[in-house]
Amino acid sequence: MIEVKDMTTGAAAAPDTAPPVLQVQGLTISVRAEGRERPLVSDLSFTLARGETIAIAGESGSGKSLTSLAIMGLLPPPALRVSEGRILLNDQDLTSLSESRMRTVRGNRIAMIFQEPMTSLNPVLTIGLQLAEAIRAHEPISKREARARALEALKAVRISEPERRMGQYPHELSGGMRQRVMIAMALALRPDVLIADEPTTALDVTVQREVLDLLRDLQREMGTAIILITHDMGVVSEMAERVIVMKQGRAVEQGPVRQIFEAPQESYTRDLLAAVPRMGDGSGAPARDGDAAPVASLRDVRVRFDIRGGILSQVTHRVHAVENVSLDIMAGETFSLVGESGCGKSTIAKALVGLVPHQGRIEVAGHVLGGMKSSDMKSLRRDVQIVFQDPMAALDPRMRVGELVGEPLLIHAIGTPEERRERVAGLFERVGLSRDQLDRYPHEFSGGQRQRICIARALALQPKLIVADESVSALDVSVQARVLDLLAALKREFGIAYLFISHDMAVVENISDRVAVMYMGQIVEMGTRAQIFGNPRHPYTKRLMAAVPVPDPTHRRPPVPRLAGEVPSPVYPVGEAPQRLPLRNLGDGHLVADAPEPM
Structure with missing residues (x-):
């Protein structure tokens, strides 16, 4: 059995006094195969306070995305299911809700940015129609108002020619643009909890910087809590107050981001941090044959x-x-x-x-x-x-x-x-x-x-x-x-x-x-x-x-003027x-x- 190293002492950055908006208690996700159940995520527990960002890091297949799907109620039945534990959103157990009741929560109170934008967008609907449809599914507003809100959301993620993008289809956009559309869709309803599953994977660094700034703005304005799932440890260090490190479906270490980076207790965490590419490390690489x-x-x-x-x-x-x-x-x-x-x-x-x-x-x-x-x-x-x-x-x-x-x-x-x-x-x-x-x-x-x-x-x-x-x-x-x-x-x-x-x-x-x-x-x-x-x-x-x-x-980025x-x-x-x-x-x-x- 893997022991979880919890390093929560001395966490100055996390808003400890804020009440938890989300509590995951002993979550176990199982898959049924060959007549028996096998756990893919085992006994995962954490709390998320209003306005807090918690990062979940680990290798592919460690259970990060499965955890996010369980919170959203999107595990495909009957193969995958929550076999043990509870997921509480403001004391409401999401695991006990019917699909019809979960639809009122999904997108409105908990929103998610998925990893692969092309498979998340409907290929036969225009971008504007998909954004407006998501907004009208949760708010009783007219088509014109929904379209105006959708256009504002596209402008917020700084996509070029937002009016023209409204009439385009997903295949007409680059990978980075499609990801920005997904982020705009998630931000449009200003949810209580935002699950960001590799939200900047397809984005270049300048747009990534703007998107991360946007997520911070959302937190300041609305107190939105964020679960950040990413393999980019630079994004983790800049965005998160706490980190959960997962391996093979289990949390092996969790604690304040500074302590995880400076004094990791588990060898797996140390290996993970050692593999992070850093600017300035390439000077000694061998040169090619001229x-x-x-x-x-x-x-x-x-x-x-x-x-x-x-x-x-x-x-x-x-x-x-x-x-x-x-x-x-x-x-x-x-x-x-x-x-x-x-x-x-x-x-x-x-x-x-x-x-x-x-x-x-x-x-x-x-x-x-x-x-x-x-x-x-x-x-x-x-x-x-x-x-x-x-x-x-x-x-x-x-x-x-x-x-x-x-x-x-x-x-x-x-x-x-x-x-x-x-x-x-x-x-x-x-x-x-x-x-x-x-x-x-x-x-x-x-x-x-x-x-x-x-x-x-x-x-x-x-x-x-x-x-x-x-x-x-x-x-x-x-x-x-x-x-x-x-x-x-x-x-x-x-x-x-x-x-x-x-x-x-x-x-x-x-x-x-x-x-x-x-x-x-x-x-x-x-x-x-x-x-x-x-x-x-x-x-x-x-x-x-x-x-x-x-x-x-510990790195403090100098202030950079926001682009206008x-x-x-x-x-x-x-x-x-x-x-x-x-x-x-x-x-x-x-x-x-x-x-x-x-x-």
């Missing part, structure tokens, strides 16, 4: 999407997603793209693998994209693989994960069925999964485990270039460290190059050889890791660095285009755009 040949080259690449309107549905505007981007990715190099969601990072990734049309020249592994035959495209895709941001949307829910990872081998006719299965089993073990999980379906895994499955599938063909689009954003820090070590080992062993897209600046510093900073579809600064992190020159790059959460509760005004947009009328930002070489390949600070 004589390597490029595996991918982009020259003046532009990607634009038409917007139609009017009675005749003519093209009236264009989204300038990528504008005049030129870069080289060398063999065996990790080249990172950083910037806000919607800046064009993922669009470049899709253009590299031929998923979106482009202008300009893209050459990958000797193949020039554009007008290629299907046989040439098949050869290209053997050399280039991509790991997408949202693992659940990238995996076929009807296929077993072993079949999903082995599918590239089958398509390219590599090996016998027995050899393919053995190779897939080896890939599972390399990404931290086990052989006995090969025959399971995607929904049986946690978000972090699903992302590891996607990485294993990308590695199956041993490609020359892997495009990793937020490939570790859904992973907790310990698994993230193992996956990053795996990527580095594969780079050394096979000479694989990576285009690494991430909003986690600490991870980027520790893994990258070179870095390009993007803003509004253009590169504003590019250079080696040491140049970008040691001597950032563009104001936007400096703003990205300043927004990174620091995993140290309309968020810049990459949408221009037909015939107009954004101003081109030429890059100036400061020496040794450190390129910077001469431009005033954006935003």
Whole structure:
């Protein structure tokens, strides 16, 4: 039996005198399998006071998200159920409520921000309709009033062109924008308790900073209590008063955030904190071979999407997603793209693998994209693989994960069925999964485990270039460290190059050889890791660095002016285009755009 180390003595930050708004007492969540019940969360207890933030940390599969689903009454019956314990919301036991009564609580008194926004939003309803529907489900207001409230909520999370987003569908938004919509939906009703399950996973650091500030504002104005589920220990140190560390369904340690960070009692907690990437730790990473040949080259690449309107549905505007981007990715190099969601990072990734049309020249592994035959495209895709941001949307829910990872081998006719299965089993073990999980379906895994499955599938063909689009954003820090070590080992062993897209600046510093900073579809600064992190020159790059959460509760962030005004947009009328930002070489390949600070 695991002993829980409770370090609540000396907790100055937690509002101890405030009455508890939520009490979890001896919570046990069980799953029924093969005629017997097995506990997935065992004997979890904690209290949450009004206006307090408590963080639940731990590896994927430790029971963090299951706990939040139990509080929301969203455990799928009959497989999962609360077998023991109580969940009290202002002395009302939520576990005893019927589904109809729970619906009046859910979203109104307890709201939740889910981890994967694409699977949480209805794909056939517009953003505005979904927001207004959520508001009208709990408040007797007109459609017009609900729409106005929905628009205010979108503006509060600082999404670009909020009026236009109201009429768009989820697939038309980037991952970060979809997450902001989910946050707006949760904040619109100003609940008593807000459960934030990885609320900033898909957000870049500057928007993450604004969202965290918004959550603090909500607490100050309404006294909202927050349960923060996250693997970002920097966010934990800045937001939480208390921390619960979970492992395999049990709380192994809990206490004030400062004591947990400074003097953890459990070895598991110490390992968890040791795995946290920190800014400044990447200076000693080995440099790449300077004589390597490029595996991918982009020259003046532009990607634009038409917007139609009017009675005749003519093209009236264009989204300038990528504008005049030129870069080289060398063999065996990790080249990172950083910037806000919607800046064009993922669009470049899709253009590299031929998923979106482009202008300009893209050459990958000797193949020039554009007008290629299907046989040439098949050869290209053997050399280039991509790991997408949202693992659940990238995996076929009807296929077993072993079949999903082995599918590239089958398509390219590599090996016998027995050899393919053995190779897939080896890939599972390399990404931290086990052989006995090969025959399971995607929904049986946690978000972090699903992302590891996607990485294993990308590695199956041993490609020359892997495009990793937020490939570790859904992973907790310990698994993230193992996956990053795996990527580095594969780079050394096979000479694989990576285009690494991430909003986690600490991870980027520790893994990258070179870095390009993007803003509004253009590169504003590019250079080696040491140049970008040691001597950032563009104001936007400096703003990205300043927004990174620091995993140290004693760190005090200097006050930064809150951004005001309309968020810049990459949408221009037909015939107009954004101003081109030429890059100036400061020496040794450190390129910077001469431009005033954006935003």
